[in-house]
Amino acid sequence: MNLFLLETLRLYSPVPLIRRWTRTPVQLGDITVPEDTLVTIPIATIHRDREVWGDDAGEFRPERFDGGGGKSLSALLAFSMGPRACIGQNFAMVETKATVAAILQRFRLALSPDYVHAPTDVITLRPKYGMPMIVSGVDGL
Numbered sequence: 001m002n003l004f005l006l007e008t009l010r011l012y013s014p015v016p017l018i019r020r021w022t023r024t025p026v027q028l029g030d031i032t033v034p035e036d037t038l039v040t041i042p043i044a045t046i047h048r049d050r051e052v053w054g055d056d057a058g059e060f061r062p063e064r065f066d067g068g069g070g071k072s073l074s075a076l077l078a079f080s081m082g083p084r085a086c087i088g089q090n091f092a093m094v095e096t097k098a099t100v101a102a103i104l105q106r107f108r109l110a111l112s113p114d115y116v117h118a119p120t121d122v123i124t125l126r127p128k129y130g131m132p133m134i135v136s137g138v139d140g141l
């Protein structure tokens with residue numbers, strides 16, 4: 001399930017972008033960013049970059065994380081990186097696994113034909129028209 005969640009965080013990162021102010025000039029490759037500049041880090045775009053993830057960057061393929069994932073350790077930025085990275089990331093991963101496991105022990109979920117795929121960014125990413133599901137109990141319950 002870990003690989004599945006990582007791939008979900010890559011393609012549908014709940015935080016699609018973050019911002020940082022530079023306090024001193026910062027060298028980013030060939031670019032010198034002056035101090036007092038607001039820099040946007042486009043997480044969602046980086047997560048679909050073919051140069052980082054390969055030609056199948058747009059495909060849902062959890063096994064890509066079996067042995068690393070992208071080109072570098074910092075390729076997956078869903079929880080950001082460094083001293084201001086998400087303090088709740090381990091909790092979020094454990095909580096999600098526990099919740100999904102509890103649901104799947106009791107229910108089978110299928111996407112409703114009414115679902116319209118329209119991820120939208122309202123501070124965090126969410127399905128614009130909701131996510132209608134067809135729920136049935138396991139063992140026909």
Ligand code: HEM
Pocket residue numbers: 013014015018019077078079080083084085086087088089091092
């Ligand atoms: C899938 C779930 C989550 C995702 C994708 C996520 C993502 C992020 C990201 C990208 C940041 C950096 C924001 C920035 O620098 O502007 C962040 C910061 C933070 N997150 Fe999360 N988060 C998640 C769940 C949680 C949970 C469950 C908690 C608390 C229990 C939490 C607490 C925090 C806090 C306190 C910060 C600020 C850390 C700091 O600035 O030093 N997050 N999160």
